[in-house]
Amino acid sequence: xxxxxxxxxxxxxxxxxxxxxxxxxxxxxxxxxxxxxxxxxxxxxxxxxxxxxxxxxxxxxxxxxxxxxxxxxxxxxxxxxxxxxxxxx
Numbered sequence: 771x772x773x774x775x776x777x778x779x780x781x782x783x784x785x786x787x788x789x790x791x792x793x794x795x796x797x798x799x800x801x802x803x804x805x806x807x808x809x810x811x812x813x814x815x816x817x818x819x820x821x822x823x824x825x826x827x828x829x830x831x832x833x834x835x836x837x838x839x840x841x842x843x844x845x846x847x848x849x850x851x852x853x854x855x856x857x858x859x
Contacts, residue, residue: 776804778825779814785824785833793837799856803830807850827852 777783792799804811805827806820815822831840838856845852 776810776814779811779822782821785830786836789834789837793858797858799838799854799858801834801854801856802846803827803852803854805850805852 777788778785792801806812806815806822806825834840834854834856838858840854840856842855843852
């Protein structure tokens with residue numbers, strides 16, 4: 771299953787809820803973390819208050835680590851985005 775982290779910002783979903791949800795749906799996961807420095811996230815936050823204090827790479831990995839083993843991660847060229855390959859624990 772492929773997922774982009776915009777769910778957190780666009781839909782006000784905490785990372786722990788997203789990680790839990792995907793752990794019930796799949797054994798393997800390819801997921802992209804899109805940091806706040808990304809132009810798309812900046813655009814999403816342009817017209818609203820930034821209430822996402824826990825939205826960062828460290829917390830993303832911590833929350834997903836509860837359900838998944840990170841097998842690989844790779845920074846996307848010319849971007850701050852990171853793509854992960856995970857396997858459910």
